[in-house]
Amino acid sequence: MNSRRIVIDPVTRIEGHAKISVLLDEAGRVAEARFHVTEFRGFEKFCEGRLFWEMPAITARICGICPVSHLIASAKAGDAILAVEIPPAAERLRRLLHLAQLVQSHALSFFHLSSPDLLLGFDAPPTERNLFGLIAHHPEVARAGIRLRQYGQTIIELLGGRRIHPTWVVPGGVATPLLPAVRQQLLAAWPQALEDARTGLDAFKRVLDAHAEEAAIFGTSPALFAGLVDTAGRVEYYEGRLRIVGPDGEAVAEGLDPTRYQDYLGEATEPWSYLKFPYYRPYGYPDGAYRVGPLARLNVAAACGTPRADAELTEYRQRTGRVALSAFYYHYARLIEIVHALEQIGRLLDDPAILDRDVRARAGRNRHVGVGVAEAPRGTLYHHYEVDDDGRLVRVNLIIATGQNNLAMNRAVAQVAAHYITGDDVREGVLNRLEAAIRAFDPCLSCSTHAVGAMPLVVDIVGADGRLVRRVRRDPAATSR
Amino acid sequence: MADLPSSPGLPAGSDAPAARGERLRLATVWLGGCSGCHMSFLDLDERLLALAPRIDLVYSPLADIKTFPARVDVALVEGAVATSDHLELIYTVRARTRVLVAFGDCAVTGNVTAMRNPIGPAAVLQRAYVETASAGAGPPDDVLVPKLLARVVPVHHVVPVDVWLPGCPPSADVIYAVLTDLLAGRPPATGGLRFG
Numbered sequence: 001m002n003s004r005r006i007v008i009d010p011v012t013r014i015e016g017h018a019k020i021s022v023l024l025d026e027a028g029r030v031a032e033a034r035f036h037v038t039e040f041r042g043f044e045k046f047c048e049g050r051l052f053w054e055m056p057a058i059t060a061r062i063c064g065i066c067p068v069s070h071l072i073a074s075a076k077a078g079d080a081i082l083a084v085e086i087p088p089a090a091e092r093l094r095r096l097l098h099l100a101q102l103v104q105s106h107a108l109s110f111f112h113l114s115s116p117d118l119l120l121g122f123d124a125p126p127t128e129r130n131l132f133g134l135i136a137h138h139p140e141v142a143r144a145g146i147r148l149r150q151y152g153q154t155i156i157e158l159l160g161g162r163r164i165h166p167t168w169v170v171p172g173g174v175a176t177p178l179l180p181a182v183r184q185q186l187l188a189a190w191p192q193a194l195e196d197a198r199t200g201l202d203a204f205k206r207v208l209d210a211h212a213e214e215a216a217i218f219g220t221s222p223a224l225f226a227g228l229v230d231t232a233g234r235v236e237y238y239e240g241r242l243r244i245v246g247p248d249g250e251a252v253a254e255g256l257d258p259t260r261y262q263d264y265l266g267e268a269t270e271p272w273s274y275l276k277f278p279y280y281r282p283y284g285y286p287d288g289a290y291r292v293g294p295l296a297r298l299n300v301a302a303a304c305g306t307p308r309a310d311a312e313l314t315e316y317r318q319r320t321g322r323v324a325l326s327a328f329y330y331h332y333a334r335l336i337e338i339v340h341a342l343e344q345i346g347r348l349l350d351d352p353a354i355l356d357r358d359v360r361a362r363a364g365r366n367r368h369v370g371v372g373v374a375e376a377p378r379g380t381l382y383h384h385y386e387v388d389d390d391g392r393l394v395r396v397n398l399i400i401a402t403g404q405n406n407l408a409m410n411r412a413v414a415q416v417a418a419h420y421i422t423g424d425d426v427r428e429g430v431l432n433r434l435e436a437a438i439r440a441f442d443p444c445l446s447c448s449t450h451a452v453g454a455m456p457l458v459v460d461i462v463g464a465d466g467r468l469v470r471r472v473r474r475d476p477a478a479t480s481r
Numbered sequence: 482m483a484d485l486p487s488s489p490g491l492p493a494g495s496d497a498p499a500a501r502g503e504r505l506r507l508a509t510v511w512l513g514g515c516s517g518c519h520m521s522f523l524d525l526d527e528r529l530l531a532l533a534p535r536i537d538l539v540y541s542p543l544a545d546i547k548t549f550p551a552r553v554d555v556a557l558v559e560g561a562v563a564t565s566d567h568l569e570l571i572y573t574v575r576a577r578t579r580v581l582v583a584f585g586d587c588a589v590t591g592n593v594t595a596m597r598n599p600i601g602p603a604a605v606l607q608r609a610y611v612e613t614a615s616a617g618a619g620p621p622d623d624v625l626v627p628k629l630l631a632r633v634v635p636v637h638h639v640v641p642v643d644v645w646l647p648g649c650p651p652s653a654d655v656i657y658a659v660l661t662d663l664l665a666g667r668p669p670a671t672g673g674l675r676f677g
Binding site for chain 2: 007010013042061065127129146150162163267269273276281
């Protein structure tokens with residue numbers, strides 16, 4: 001046996017700690033490829049005993065890239081525990097904050113992390129393939145990306161008091177109303193942000209044809225796609241119902257209540273990664289692999305619902321077909337979502353109702369369970385809390401967007417490895433393509449490995465013939481409180 | 482920790498890299514944390530463009546160098562020491578870096594990352610990979626997946642730290658001030674300890 005294992009350690013220009021391993025057989029063919037996530041923190045356990053009021057501020061620390069998504073999902077779980085309807089202005093302000101984060105996070109993913117591959121080339125010198133290389137070779141694109149991210153971060157700072165981990169979103173609403181002068185400042189900077197988004201989209205479209213090979217093999221294995229949509233089937237980030245479509249675009253399930261996620265999502269573990277493997281329960285593991293995030297959202301939705309984004313979506317679908325399978329198109333979908341988010345930010349800021357000073361509903365604990373769900377930049381995010389009579393957490397359950405792409409990311413790595421690697425001569429640029437396939441998903445491992453599903457424990461006893469002999473099931477609801 | 486050499490620090494004044502017309506060899510390191518400190522570094526916004534000609538980013542999650550290089554001038558270390566991989570990396574970082582900056586509250590105190598200490602790694606792993614999994618075989622045990630340490634500790638519990646840069650995260654303004662001071666060969670003024 002003359003097999004050889006190639007290890008990429010660490011995977012760089014992603015948000016998190018990971019390695020990739022590729023096992024070659026004696027003939028130098030790829031026998032196995034894996035994406036190993038190497039970080040775990042354990043929020044779900046150590047948050048027990050905390051008051052649910054504290055959870056937005058604590059769970060924001062799960063992730064410095066998308067703290068706002070955790071604030072939103074956590075506060076929504078808190079709203080459910082309070083059993084209140086939050087004031088309309090509070091919902092508008094939460095949406096505004098969340099869209100701002102989508103803009104900054106997507107800008108980070110495209111400009112700061114992935115565009116060096118796309119604009120400098122997958123085979124460019126590794127020392128140059130980063131933001132500073134981009135600044136040196138494409139200063140205008142770099143400047144646009146930096147400014148675009150800055151616009152999102154500035155909205156967060158001016159609304160929430162600080163750019164990272166603002167504590168402004170609270171159960172019942174938000175802490176303070178929007179000041180008219182801040183609204184004017186954000187509206188004044190809006191046209192430049194839209195222009196910067198256009199710069200990114202144009203730059204991407206210019207290089208799209210040159211990357212036809214990568215687009216063809218960056219994770220095209222058929223899988224389900226899941227995302228929230230509104231009542232008209234449009235992309236929805238703050239609330240809505242879950243829609244799941246197959247690789248042909250046909251709905252597998254729709255109108256799912258995301259707060260009942262436990263009915264249809266399961267989580268598997270593998271011994272070689274801290275990142276678990278969520279799957280669509282009716283299809284089982286691993287056949288129930290599904291994808292979330294920008295690509296999935298554009299695949300499940302009928303439209304975005306704003307003019308510029310919908311025009312871009314039409315052109316996108318001309319290139320990709322009604323359902324985009326390749327993970328390479330995550331970049332494209334992300335750029336369209338930036339345009340969509342900016343248009344919605346413009347609409348929210350234009351509406352004087354955003355200045356209403358009634359922004360917080362006040363109540364105490366009225367329910368023992370709350371589930372908060374939102375579409376984070378990387379996909380659907382679930383916060384599930386169970387509290388005692390005093391509002392102390394007895395069980396915390398988080399399902400983070402990135403985990404839901406774990407099966408697809410592994411398949412993408414295997415597909416790219418099988419395509420590019422033959423024999424022992426493995427060029428650096430080939431290894432970079434393996435990483436680039438992962439980057440396309442924009443995984444946030446900082447987040448994802450803090451997630452623990454409160455799924456029932458199911459043990460399948462399988463006979464030597466592969467048939468299920470017996471299934472042992474333990475429901476956590478029966479063991480908690 | 483006592484037997485490790487203390488850092489000689491950056492040359493001062495006219496010997497500073499900037500004064501010699503050299504670029505600062507900067508590394509950024511991410512241990513157990515949320516990446517918020519790295520995000521705050523990117524919040525330098527257009528000041529990154531001004532910084533670009535003055536630094537070489539020789540190692541970072543934002544760059545593609547896989548091995549921590551020799552002769553690093555300044556390393557910003559985010560996060561607490563929480564896994565066997567972190568431990569291995571921080572020893573290398575210390576041995577090859579002149580000025581090691583504890584970058585943010587997790588690096589300075591352990592902060593949120595250390596909140597699992599009263600519970601311990603076995604219980605958090607049990608919860609994540611046994612009690613709540615619906616398929617699979619328990620916690621990771623592959624050679625490529627690091628072990629959780631029994632206790633999460635701040636960086637200075639493992640290696641000497643030269644500069645403290647607290648905050649959750651430190652603001653971009655403070656990061657910029659520290660980098661500017663280090664570029665000029667001045668001892669950085671971090672504005673005193675500030676948490677949260």
